[in-house]
Each structure stands twice: as structure tokens, then as C-alpha cells.
Amino acid sequence: MMVSVIIPAYNSEKTISRTLDALADQSYPADSLEVIVVDDGSTDTTPDIIKCYLVSYIHQENQGPATARNRGVKEATGEIVLFTDADCVPDTNWVREMVSSFEDTEVVAVKGAYRTSQKTITARFSQIEFEERFEMLTKVESVDMIDTYSAGFRRDIFVKMGGFDTSFPVANNEDTELSYRMSQLNYKMVFNPKAIVAHLNHPDSIPRYARLKFSRGYWRMVVYKKFPGKMVKDTYTPQTLKLQILFLYLSVLLAVLTALWPPMKLPLICSLAAFLITAVPFTLFALKRDKTVGLFSPLLLILRAASLGAGMIWAIFSIITKIRTV
Secondary structure, three states: OOEEEEEEEOOOOOOHHHHHHHHHOOOOOHHHEEEEEEEEOOOOOHHHHHOOOOOEEEEEOOOOHHHHHHHHHHHOOOOEEEEEOOOEEEOOOHHHHHHHHHHOOOEEEEEEEEEOOOOOHHHHHHHHHHHHHHHHHOOOOOOOOOOOOEEEEEHHHHHHOOOOOOOOOOOOOHHHHHHHHHHHOOOEEEEEEEEEEEEOOOOOOHHHHHHHHHHHHHHHHHHHHHOOHHHHOOOOOOHHHHHHHHHHHHHHHHHHHHHHOHHHHHHHHHHHHHHHHHHHHHHHHHHHHOHHHHHHHHHHHHHHHHHHHHHHHHHHHHHHHHHHHO
16 A cells, blocks of 8 residues: 655754654555655755655745645655654654554544653653543544644545645644544544654743643634534543633632632632642543652643633634624
8 A cells, every 4th residue: 555654844954854764764665655745944954854865855935734734645646645743753663553544444544642752841741641642542433633743544535625724824733623524524533552653842841831732722722613512522632621721710710709709718719629639630640650740740730721721712812803803
């Protein structure tokens, strides 16, 4: 089966060589594998590095990763198109594992798994966040989230769906939007935990983590505007996460009210207690995998809920403002 691997790259000089080295070392037959790198207007030495490899090189003016991935699919010859990122290092068997899932003729899309060897607490916390979600995905027959760091599609279905929505200017939730569209049509999408890529770039500091989660919250609300039912339930988002955002912001509101009217202190205590209760499952999950991260988890969960919630609130404000100006 012919397979095309597509990588969007923008100013990726620090990592792209590791990605391409890993793809050159795949266990999948080389004569049935093509690698296409779409340079999204890089201003560093990324193009020079790419041209040192036996891959198809495409240059475009900077238009964002959604446009870059769609452009790669147009040039692809594979029946299956796989996506990974320029800061990911696929395992030797990554292509073989991704393709194996398509042996089921009903499967139209496949999602692989992340791993990391980063050492900072925030990066390790981010990894455990993914692992919690991986546990959820293994319990369902069909998923509704295909992340582009390790994604595979039948090319004809991808083209039929119109690819990624190019109105998303950054690598943030354009994959969620496509996944939800496919889910609406009841396409079968599966998770293969053996299709592994190492991520080199989990957020490695508190400010960077907070900015990333703010952005995630903002763009997820943009997607939820189109698919409101997914806000209630999907296969990828822990329900405890939604409750943590709710109870954290409720606690902030109640703290303000308590300052104005002290009898509100009891509801405030109850709201804070509810947040802590929802944090218990993740904290125990983290403690089993990384004791240090587990100990810091309650604080990091507060940061996560605050950042995601702020992004979501900003998105709602932006949407309302646009509606009023129309």
C-alpha cells in the first residue's frame, strides 16, 4: 500500500532533521513510502536542511499548517496520507503501525500516541495529560479526535471532506474541527497506542504552558460554536476537566461575593472542595506515573483550568462582539 507522510514546517531548523532521520529509518517498505515536507514560508535554515534529504520539498508563503497539510495532500500519491509535525520523532515502526489500522476497511482515520523524554515538570505534566486521554480512547470503538502530530487518513475521504479548515491560522484545533466533521458522518476513526511519536516540544515552563492552554481554550470554543454537542461530551476530553473550569471560576465569583457579603463563605468552601474532589482522579493517575508531577498536580490543574477558562471566555467575548458588529 502506497503511503504519503506529510510534514508542515515553519522555522523548524532545530528539530526537522531528527524528524526526517526517523522517517528515513522506518520499517515500512521504502518503495511504498513517500515523504512530503511543506515549508510554510520559513525564514531560518529549515529549507536548506530539508533539501539535504531525499524527500519531496514544497515551498509556500506563510499561510499556516492547515493550508500546508492540504497542499501536501494535493501532491501526495499514497492511498493513505499520514501527518506528523516537524518537532516530532516517529518510532521506527510508526508508519507500519499506522497503516496496520487500515486493514479494517471501515476505518477511515487513525490516531497515534505521544511520548516525551523532556525533564521539566510542566512537560512531564503535559505528557501525563495525554496519557490520561489515551486511557479514555482505548475504551471506545471509534474516537472523534485525530491529532495531527500522529494522524492517518484514507486520502480519498480526506479530499472528500475538503481537508483541514484553512481559516485556522495556527496549529490549534484545526484537527479537532475536521475530526468532529467526520464524526458527524459516523466515520470510523480509531486510536492505535502502538503508533508512537516522540514529541520534542511539550511546554517546558509555566508561562509557556499557560499561554498554550489559553490558546487551546480559545480555539476549542471556536470549534464548539460549530459543534455545540461536543461541548457536552466527546471521546477525548475528561469530564473532570470541564468541572474543574466550572468550579474554579465559580469559586472566583463566590470569593468576590463573599468579600461583599460574608454569608457566601460556605458556598465558596463547597465550590473549592468540589474542585479538589475533581482533581483527585488525575492526581492519583499522575502519582502512579511520576510522583513529583503527581504532588504538583493540584496546583497545575488550577493553572490549567484558569488558562483554558480564560481562553474560552475570551473566545465567547470575541464571538459576541463580532455578532454585534455584523
